Amino acid sequence: MKREKSSSILIVVICIYLILPLLLTFFYSMFQQWNDILPSGFTTQYYQQLFADSRFLSALVRTVLISVFPIFICTVIVLLAMYVVIVYLPGLDRIMQVLCMIPYAIQGIILAVGILSLYVDAPEPFSNRVFMLTATYCVMILPYMYQSIKNNLNAVNAPRLLETAQILGAGKLRAFFSIIVPNILSSIVISMILSASMIFGDFVIVNTIGGSYFETAQMYLYKMLAQSGQLSSALIVLLFVTTLLISVGAMALKSKNKSSER
């Protein structure tokens, strides 16, 4: 009982620690002045201003798109590679692990500059900045996607489940996608959310590769910081709400899948 109480207190403290900065940022964005203990001049003008700015909306849409595409591409590639490794070439598992972990050790700026210098003069579509950015994000999120999926595959004993499904008459591909994938859906969704939040928060790579060609919300925020504290606070709150909505959407999709399976 005592232990439960202390755990609850700890959770509450952690929640306050995490929510407080966001809450204060939100309050700051809703008032014109905050020079004393309490803010004054309640307003929604900063939010109105942001929603009225087509540059902001374009940047937000670009950010969502540049987060979604690499995640889907990377998920499909990792799952297919895992399928091949589990079913046909288990010996390649270690090599795949090493390959997937390499990007983890590379700093974002090195990755971005390296890719830019390698592909800037390459033929289309490789020299296209959006293509380059998408591919770079695929590489950047690879270790997180791989490790999360791999751990879950180990936990469900994927090779044995696959064998069982095959004996019961399922083909290898069907067995993988109808039995293994639903069982690792949680880790797929969590790694997707983790990757989305990483891409959403990235400034270094998008600024280096995208530059003025591809303005994302982070770059827009960087420019806003010099203009107004309240405006940039409102922008931070909106970005948080967007990532939250993406996460909730992904989790809801997963729950829907699970309940429809049942």
Next chain:
Amino acid sequence: MSYIQFQNIHKSFGSNEVLKDINLSVEQGQLITLLGPSGCGKSTLLRCLAGLEDVTAGQIFLNGENITGKSPKERKMGMVFQQYSLFPNLNVYENIAFGLKMKKLAKDKIDKRVKEMVLMVDLIGKEHEYPYQLSGGQQQRVALARSIATEPQVLLLDEPLSAIDAKLRKELQTRIRQINRQLGITTIFVTHDQDEAMILSDVIHLFHGGKIEQSGKPTELYTSPKTKFAASFIGSYNILSGSDFGKIIGEERNAQKNFAIRPETFTVSPNPLPFTEGCHHFHAIVESHISHGNVLRYTLCTNGVSFHVDVLFRSFQLFEIGQKLYLSVEKKNCLEI
């Protein structure tokens, strides 16, 4: 030709040869057991039959058809694994129905068959529960139901009862035997437990080092082991060198030979036994005793040679440590191996 036939099967993993020229036949409807210690190749042979492993050399025939190169799906077999291997995202009903769906049966047929299976393995009321909500025994019964739902030609059981407690294991042993008889399904059971093999099997194939050491009916294997390994693995034989055996019975014996004597074949008495033709008579001192439930196992010593004797646990047969006992054993029960 037998229903299942393994012809000159070899299987290697790299340089490690796991199966060495296995020739084995199984008749239709039989329940046979592949018995042996860990790493002897019994599970590998089962996996080769299921199509989960390719053989390095040799051929496997099922009902006269060469199935060596066929995929698991094409072999139409049912298999139960030690770790149950139920699909965690599917409930009991869906797990049992999975193989039937793969066969593209009509929904009403699937429903009927699943209900039959649920009834057979006594899981009524559990249809909508998920594997994590079931006990180990219940999970294994679901796995069993799932494997026989598709009416496979052969049922393969790879140490299915190893992770289950003793009481439940006995129940499931009986159920497996019932299913085998009721459906007439050819069943191959892999185990390292000799008691389990004795209870279940029509025929036992004893494996050792990738080879079949001895095959036969359970009683044959138990009463007539052909090798030292068979004697040590089946039952709790006293395996004595010729010279040790000679010391016990007070006669000279060839030191190169080994003798195997089952501990329950001795007649034991605190008083001298009357001479009987065809028996060895000798005496021994009690060194220790332990209880195996209804059986008492004594360790006795004669002329410095220790051996075990089993007697039923009856109060009048409790002998003291250091007590002198008179023994006799029929010569035919002293097997030269």
